[in-house]
Amino acid sequence: MSVDTPRRSESLRERLVSQFASRRNQLALTTTPGLIWLLLLLAAPLTFMVTVSFLNVNDAYQIVWEPTLQNYGQLFSGDGPFWETAFFDSLLLSYFIAAVTTVLCLALAFPLAYLLARRGGTTFKVIIFLVLLPFFTMYLVRAYSWYLMFGPSGVINSALLKLGIVSGPVTLFNYGVPAIIVGLTHAYFPYMLLSLYASLDGLDFSLVEAARDLGASRSEALRDVIVPLVLPGMISGSLFVFVPALGAFITPRFLGQGKVLMIGQLIESRINSLYAIGYGSAASMFIVASIVVAFAVAFRYVSIEDLGGA
């Protein structure tokens, strides 16, 4: 491929060309910058955080280099048994909220993704525009828009009151767990939709027709043909909903209004008000570990490339 002629006019251009004629140099040029960046700003900070979780840090961000399990002990120590500590409570609650959000997103996104995969043209464009616009809108703005809707004097409750449907604010529409789940579902729904759409779009629907022709009922065709083939999309979509929902901060902050403490808020409050770096690092390890487990499970069914969807 490199047609090296003996003539050597040393223009910059030719020097560049000859420099990158070798695949070795090309490889070095393409891999190194990204690698350095990832090592410096991803691997090193995360490794350091793991280290810090086993060390003491004072409030001037100075580290005491003596290994300790104190940070982990703190997570689970309080007045009562460990399952009554703030950390354990909010960890469980976060799993619960993230799981419910994931299931809701899956159930809601499937029909719409199916419709999108079966329709082309203008209908497709309009629907995808209507879905993508909220998706591209700032996450903070979307959490805020639900903040206006919920609450004792929020839009929903005041409209119900005005219309005379209820006599006082409905608790369901106050700030709290239901509001958070709605907010998170709204926030991460498009990830699920796009993942599902990507796999449904690649699905050969003649297989479904074949199954129907061979006597499968509609639900059998769904269960035995569509779901197994769309499974990678369902799994990657679920990951992209579950993982961010688990670490959510803004949504529970606004839509919980202090009544609900998810793990992300707990860590933030310890770090920002108490400078409890060690505590925060140790607590973060539980999020990281949960994610590693979630991915390990998911990778049994999908490859890393399938996760590129969202």
Added chain:
Amino acid sequence: MATETGTSADEPAETTGGALRLDHNAKEWLLSRGLWAVAGALLVFLWIPLLVMMFLSFAVNASTFFPFRGFTLAHYAATFADGALMTSLFHSVQIATLSASIATVLGVLASFALARYDFPFKEFYRTFGILPMVIPGVVLGIALLIYFRALLGITPGFLTVVLTHSVYGFPFVLLMVTARLYTFDESLEEAARDLGADPLTTFWDITLPIVAPAIGAGFLFAWIRSFEDFIRAYFVKGTMDVLTTSMYSMIKYGTAPKMNAISSLIVFVIAAVLAVAMNVGNVTGYVAGTQGEE
């Protein structure tokens, strides 16, 4: 794109007659109507809070509907007159542009490595590259805060946010550009070289123009991710404010009128950009990861 069968509502019912057949059609009709009803309800769900917010941004009473006191543009005027808010908006634009540029350069190079070469630990490199997108913001934000402050001794500020967002934006560029490179017809490059172009010319005249839309989409994604990120910036911003952190304190201290206005403005701008982008390039393709049709 999709093959049409009986599931679409607008198609006339097949006229083959017979009681059983009609029954089947009625069933199909009901099912497809049900599907459309669910889709409609979902779109309402996605849009209602945003529409309410946009409506309230023009209303005198800014936080709830009742009692309604009329329309005004005063909230928008107050938003534009808010110097601190405009400064933070300016910071956000600068940070997003800088960090997305870094992410794009690094991401494009890495994409070529992944798509064109075989090397040891390639899968590891790919996974590593996608990681910043997957790690929750709280974790990445705290890890970088501790790292910058306790290990490197850098005072958090503009630079640390740019660095943080450049890593955060990297996977978006990587995913989009590798997807494009995988579908790239390399015989085009061979043809150019056979016709006497040197590798550099081939790159500028053949490779780059073909990959450019994906690079643009990657840049745009990285830009938006940086612009809308709150949690990572919140931890590493120091005393500087970006748009999202200003907005966060606005909500915290209850100044709904300006918050509605700035939020609605963002929706308007994004609607315009998205409408243009969808008609110019295959945005949906990039977003859904289904590459190929140009």
